[in-house]
Amino acid sequence: MSETVNLISPVAGTSVPAFNRRSGLGASLTVLALGLSTLVLSTLGGPASLSPSLCYGDDPVFSGPQAGEPLPPLKLRGVYDDAAGKEFDPVAQADGKPTLLVFVHKLTRPGLGLARGLTNYAKSLDESPNYAAIVWLNDDQAEAEAYLTRARRSLNLQVPVGISVDGGEGPGAYGLNRNVELTVLVAKEGKVVANYALIQPSMSDGVKIAGALANTLGTTPPTAEELQKVAYPGRATKMRQRAKGRE
Numbered sequence: 454m455s456e457t458v459n460l461i462s463p464v465a466g467t468s469v470p471a472f473n474r475r476s477g478l479g480a481s482l483t484v485l486a487l488g489l490s491t492l493v494l495s496t497l498g499g500p501a502s503l504s505p506s507l508c509y510g511d512d513p514v515f516s517g518p519q520a521g522e523p524l525p526p527l528k529l530r531g532v533y534d535d536a537a538g539k540e541f542d543p544v545a546q547a548d549g550k551p552t553l554l555v556f557v558h559k560l561t562r563p564g565l566g567l568a569r570g571l572t573n574y575a576k577s578l579d580e581s582p583n584y585a586a587i588v589w590l591n592d593d594q595a596e597a598e599a600y601l602t603r604a605r606r607s608l609n610l611q612v613p614v615g616i617s618v619d620g621g622e623g624p625g626a627y628g629l630n631r632n633v634e635l636t637v638l639v640a641k642e643g644k645v646v647a648n649y650a651l652i653q654p655s656m657s658d659g660v661k662i663a664g665a666l667a668n669t670l671g672t673t674p675p676t677a678e679e680l681q682k683v684a685y686p687g688r689a690t691k692m693r694q695r696a697k698g699r700e
Contacts, residue, residue, distance in 0.1 A: 516630035516650035517556065517638055524552070524640050525626035529588060529615025532601045536613060543613065547584035549642045551669035556588045556629060556636040558621075564634050565608065567654045570684025571637065572612040574663050574675055577683060581670040587614040590629070592621040609686070637662050641669045656681060 518524065524544045531539045543554060553575045555568045568587060575585035587610055591597035597616050601608070623629040629636055635654045639647040639662065647665040651658055656677065664674035675683075 514630065514633060514650050514652065515628070516633050516636040517627050517648055518645045519648050520645050522645050524554075524638070524643055524645060525624065527554075527588070527624060527627070528618045529586075530594065530598075530618055532589075532598055532614045532616065533605065536615070540618065541613070541615060543584065543586040543588070543615065544643065546586075546613075547640075547643075551581075551583040551666060552638070552640040553583065553585040553666050554588055554638045554640070555586075556590060556623065556627075556638075557634075558590050558629070558631050558636065559634050561634065561654075563656070564651075564654045566684045567651075567656060567659050568635065569608070569610060570656065570659050570680050571662055571666075572610065573683040573686070574680060575666060576611050578670060578672065581672055583666070583670060585612045587612060588623070589614060589616045590621050590623050590631070591616065594618070594620075639665045639669065656684065659684070 526542055527544050528540055528542060531537050531541055544552070553571060555571060557564070557568060572585045572587060575583055589597055589601065594616050601614060601616070617623045619625070621631060630650060633650045633652050635649075635651045637649040637651065638645055646669060647662070649658065649662055659680045660674070660677050663680055667674040
């Protein structure tokens with residue numbers, strides 16, 4: 454039985470057709486074509502010569518505006534509290550302050566931990582004005598709203614959460630890549646200073662991303678332990694209670 458494999462091409466993280474992983478001519482030619490395209494792009498100064506947000510194997514993966522580019526307007530439909538059902542633009546609300554935007558293309562437990570840890574960290578910096586928001590991407594806005602409302606307590610997100618009115622692809626001006634799980638942007642004065650396209654997010658990514666936000670604020674970056682604590686508030690207390698119960 455053959456195994457179908459999807460690859461990410463070196464051109465802006467787009468997908469190339471799947472092929473059957475056999476030791477046949479089709480597979481060999483596909484791999485050769487990918488290698489040649491990477492070589493040509495490197496020679497011509499294309500995407501392979503840039504600093505990608507993340508690499509999948511040897512291929513760069515891009516999602517969202519890159520460092521130095523402006524943050525385009527972003528229309529979201531609010532989910533919680535006073536913002537529920539109302540459209541808002543987090544870029545306008547940030548008003549040039551250091552900004553953290555976490556785009557959720559799909560959700561896993563590690564991705565949720567990272568998104569919550571980063572946004573909770575941003576919210577904890579009361580002495581350093583900044584803005585953070587979660588951008589939910591889904592083709593079915595009603596389904597997304599129902600899930601976010603139902604799961605509010607377990608998600609435990611402390612910053613504004615909005616669903617993109619442009620569906621699962623997000624606004625075209627952002628050039629988001631739905632093959633990644635999270636796209637995280639750090640910006641200041643309306644321009645991106647750091648971009649992270651994460652296929653398999655983990656808390657190890659969080660230290661670097663939180664460090665980029667801390668740099669825009671001129672504050673000391675958090676340690677991995679500090680980030681874990683804000684990502685999973687109350688975990689230490691629960692563990693102590695469980696340990697005490699076993700005594």
